[in-house]
Structures are given as structure tokens and as C-alpha cells.
Amino acid sequence: MDAEAIVKELRGTYGTGKTKSYEWRVSQLKALFKIAENHEKEITDALYSDLSKPELEAFIHEISMMKTACKLALKELKRWMKPEKVKTSLTSFPSSAEIVPEPLGVVLVISAWNYPFLLSLDPVIGAIAAGNAVVLKPSEIAPATSSVLAKLLGQYMDVSAIRVVEGAVPETTALLEQKWDKIFYTGNGKVGRIVLAAAAKHLTPVVLELGSKSPVVVDSNIDYKIAVRRIIAGKWGCNNGQACISPDYIITTKENVPKLLDAMKQELEKFYGKDPLKSGDLSRIVNANHFQRLSKLLDDNKVVDKVVHGGQRDENNLKISPTILLDVPEDSLIMKEEIFGPLLPIITVNKVEDSIQFINAREKPLAAYLFTSNKKLEEEFVMNISAGGLLINDTTLQVALSTLPFGGVGESGMGSCHGKFSFDSFSHKKAVLRRSFAGDVPARYPPYTTGKARFLKALLNGDILGLIRALIGW
Numbered sequence: 172m173d174a175e176a177i178v179k180e181l182r183g184t185y186g187t188g189k190t191k192s193y194e195w196r197v198s199q200l201k202a203l204f205k206i207a208e209n210h211e212k213e214i215t216d217a218l219y220s221d222l223s224k225p226e227l228e229a230f231i232h233e234i235s236m237m238k239t240a241c242k243l244a245l246k247e248l249k250r251w252m253k254p255e256k257v258k259t260s261l262t263s264f265p266s267s268a269e270i271v272p273e274p275l276g277v278v279l280v281i282s283a284w285n286y287p288f289l290l291s292l293d294p295v296i297g298a299i300a301a302g303n304a305v306v307l308k309p310s311e312i313a314p315a316t317s318s319v320l321a322k323l324l325g326q327y328m329d330v331s332a333i334r335v336v337e338g339a340v341p342e343t344t345a346l347l348e349q350k351w352d353k354i355f356y357t358g359n360g361k362v363g364r365i366v367l368a369a370a371a372k373h374l375t376p377v378v379l380e381l382g383s384k385s386p387v388v389v390d391s392n393i394d395y396k397i398a399v400r401r402i403i404a405g406k407w408g409c410n411n412g413q414a415c416i417s418p419d420y421i422i423t424t425k426e427n428v429p430k431l432l433d434a435m436k437q438e439l440e441k442f443y444g445k446d447p448l449k450s451g452d453l454s455r456i457v458n459a460n461h462f463q464r465l466s467k468l469l470d471d472n473k474v475v476d477k478v479v480h481g482g483q484r485d486e487n488n489l490k491i492s493p494t495i496l497l498d499v500p501e502d503s504l505i506m507k508e509e510i511f512g513p514l515l516p517i518i519t520v521n522k523v524e525d526s527i528q529f530i531n532a533r534e535k536p537l538a539a540y541l542f543t544s545n546k547k548l549e550e551e552f553v554m555n556i557s558a559g560g561l562l563i564n565d566t567t568l569q570v571a572l573s574t575l576p577f578g579g580v581g582e583s584g585m586g587s588c589h590g591k592f593s594f595d596s597f598s599h600k601k602a603v604l605r606r607s608f609a610g611d612v613p614a615r616y617p618p619y620t621t622g623k624a625r626f627l628k629a630l631l632n633g634d635i636l637g638l639i640r641a642l643i644g645w
Contacts, residue, residue: 220315223455274302276352284312297593378586390543405566473503535581
């Protein structure tokens with residue numbers, strides 16, 4: 172791979188203006204939709220090969236969401252591209268003003284392995300809709316999906332403007348050495364810092380979609396069955412916890428633990444059976460390295476006696492059962508890093524309101540969840556918790572709404588995507604002011620006299636009476 176040559180070729184294509192046209196954007200969005208529509212089984216098989224991802228999860232969380240994003244972009248593209256008229260002021264009278272969205276140029280998308288189809292193509296949809304040329308670098312940790320993406324995009328897309336580069340660290344490093352007009356990275360904070368440092372050399376703007384320890388606060392005045400089912404769906408039903416917005420830990424009161432724990436055990440058995448390692452509805456851990464990382468969290472001396480449910484492991488098949496830990500120490504390994512797997516600690520506090528202070532004492536999460544019927548607590552949570560997004564009485568569903576921006580804050584990332592937010596992320600909002608040769612104001616120009624000063628001061632201060640006096644010489 173010659174990264175420099177690829178960027179040069181794409182800059183040449185972009186320079187022709189081809190990617191800026193409405194027709195080109197639509198043709199490429201339709202081609203992306205056809206990929207998902209015509210190759211569902213191939214994509215599902217690749218996701219199963221990489222993650223043993225259940226077919227239903229693969230369709231709902233990846234293929235269907237990607238198709239929905241495509242359809243929305245096709246439906247709204249003309250409106251998104253249309254210049255936005257804005258007000259002018261007396262200072263520029265007579266005039267008109269507008270904000271014109273224009274593509275940034277040639278952009279790089281580096282995607283993640285946990286949702287390797289959706290997280291590759293969702294930002295690409297935004298980049299194409301905005302009129303950019305794009306290089307996609309899929310994750311090498313999901314090699315089957317990476318291969319399918321390279322093959323299908325090569326077949327369906329305009330390869331003079333849209334390219335897929337496969338590979339690992341050397342290829343990604345070579346790409347990061349080039350000058351881009353934007354970089355969109357999804358992954359962990361460690362690599363995010365590398366991406367940001369590389370982008371800084373060229374003053375390249377960056378979107379970082381990173382992970383975090385996303386808390387779930389559980390109050391006592393709730394429907395436990397529904398709450399627990401929704402927590403399970405967001406944790407183990409999302410790639411077996413290998414999702415950036417999966418619940419990372421629960422905070423509840425000591426009195427609430429027995430009822431919550433009993434409900435979780437019952438529902439987990441209903442969902443995944445008495446031997447969840449044999450369930451076909453749980454993804455496996457992506458590879459041996461991540462299996463060992465998760466095992467290390469479980470084997471930490473500070474938490475080995477804290478497991479109250481699950482804990483079974485099958486290293487040969489890279490499977491770990493849904494595991495709940497109770498009252499783990501705050502200085503344990505499992506509370507120091509994002510878990511990104513099927514382990515769920517429960518932290519207890521004296522009062523549920525104490526959870527807000529507990530969360531705020533840590534880095535800002537990508538998501539924070541609250542289950543309650545207490546409106547006052549709900550308002551306190553919304554007002555006082557800084558996170559990429561909040562969800563009350565459910566988990567993970569915020570990503571399904573294209574009308575909400577998806578992105579982090581602080582350590583959990585910068586920038587946002589989904590729907591028009593993706594279009595905006597890959598666009599420059601160009602300010603345009605139009606004037607005619609009429610209405611020229613001589614007072615703008617030297618020599619600066621007392622009369623001109625009086626006139627301009629009255630004009631800029633909005634003093635109509637003073638303006639009239641200045642004009643008539645009073």
C-alpha cells in the first residue's frame with residue numbers, strides 16, 4: 172500500500188468537483204444501501220466469523236442501522252445541502268447572508284472491531300453525503316468483516332473517490348502520516364491520543380468516538396423486571412458487553428441489592444439458560460488477548476471473592492458467561508478501566524443521590540443511565556451528570572435516534588455523528604455575505620471627521636435619533 176499515492180489520487184478526484192454534486196452523492200449512497208441489501212448473508216457470516224455475533228444482533232445492530240442511516244441521508248440530502256439563510260444587520264445594509272455547507276475534502280475513517288460493519292460505514296455515509304472523498308481503514312481485529320468491506324466497496328463504489336485500506340499498525344501508521352482534511356476515529360483512548368497527535372502535525376480536525384465506564388444508577392421505585400431486562404439487553408445483548416455504550420457498572424443502595432440481584436439472576440437464566448457458555452445468543456470474546464485482559468480483571472485479588480453470579484470461562488472458545496460482582500473496591504482493576512466485556516460490577520451507596528457524586532468524581536462517560544420513577548432525581552441526574560448522552564429507564568437506545576447527536580465529552584471523545592450530525596461533522600459551514608454596489612456609506616472611509624464619527628457611533632449603537640441628528644448635522 173502506498174498511502175501517499177492513494178491520497179494524491181483521491182485529491183485529484185476531489186479537485187475535479189465530482190464528489191460535490193448531488194447526483195454523485197446520491198449514487199454512492201444508493202450503492203452503499205445495495206451492499207447491505209444484496210449481501211446480508213455474507214455480512215452476517217463475516218460478523219459471526221469475527222465475533223460469533225448472533226444473526227439477530229448482526230441484523231438489528233449493524234445491517235439494519237446502516238440501511239436506516241442510508242435511507243435518511245438519501246431522503247434529507249437536498250435539505251442538508253441547501254444554504255441556510257440568516258439575518259443581516261444595519262451595519263451591512265443592504266445585504267443578504269447565508270451559511271453554505273461545503274465538503275472538507277479528503278477524509279480518513281478508522282473504524283472499530285466490535286461493530287465492524289456499522290462503525291465502518293455509518294461515518295462513511297456522513298462523509299459521502301457531505302461530498303468528500305473517503306479512505307476507510309477497517310479494524311484488522313475483525314478480519315472477515317474487513318475483507319468483506321474491501322471487496323464489496325471495491326465492487327459497488329466509485330474507487331476513484333472511495334477506497335478501503337486493509338492492514339494493521341503499519342498501514343494505519345502510514346495513513347496517519349498523510350495530510351487529511353478530517354480524521355474520524357472509533358476506538359480506545361490510547362490509540363485516540365496517537366491519532367490526535369498525528370492529526371495535530373497537519374492541523375487536521377478530528378472526531379474521536381471513544382469508550383468509557385458508562386454507569387447505570389438503579390433506584391428502588393421501579394419495575395424491576397423491565398429494568399433488569401433492559402440492563403441485560405444493553406450489556407450482554409450488545410455483543411456480550413463489547414460495546415462502547417454498554418453498561419459498565421451499576422450503582423444502587425445496599426437495601427436495593429437483594430431484589431435487583433434476584434431479578435437479574437432470574438432474567439439471565441431465562442435469556443441464556445443454565446449454561447450460558449453454550450448459548451447461541453451471546454457473542455464470544457473477540458480474540459485471545461481480550462480474553463486474557465478480561466480474565467485478569469476477574470483474577471484480581473481484590474475481586475476474586477466478589478463474584479455473585481456467573482464467572483464461568485471457556486478459553487478454547489473464547490467465551491465468558493454473564494458475570495456479576497458485588498461491592499468491588501474502587502481501586503480494583505475492574506473499576507480502573509473500561510471493562511468492554513461480560514463483567515458487571517455493582518457498587519453500593521447509602522443513598523441513591525450519592526451516585527451523582529460518585530460518577531462526577533470520575534472521567535466523563537460516553538453514556539450514563541438512570542432507572543427511577545422519581546422526577547426530582549431524574550432532573551438532578553440530567554442537570555448534574557456530564558456525559559456524551561443520558562438515557563432514563565433504558566440502556567443503549569439513544570444510538571437508534573438520528574435526531575440525537577452521538578459522541579463523547581472529555582475522555583470519552585470529541586465530535587459527534589448520526590444523521591445530520593454526521594453530515595455536519597464532515598462539512599465546513601462557510602459564511603457568505605452578499606452586497607450590491609448600492610448603499611455605500613462614505614463615513615466608512617478616511618478622512619475620519621467628527622461628523623463621520625458621530626454618524627458611525629450612532630449607527631453601531633443602534634441610536635436611531637442620534638443617527639438622524641448626525642445625518643442632518645445637528
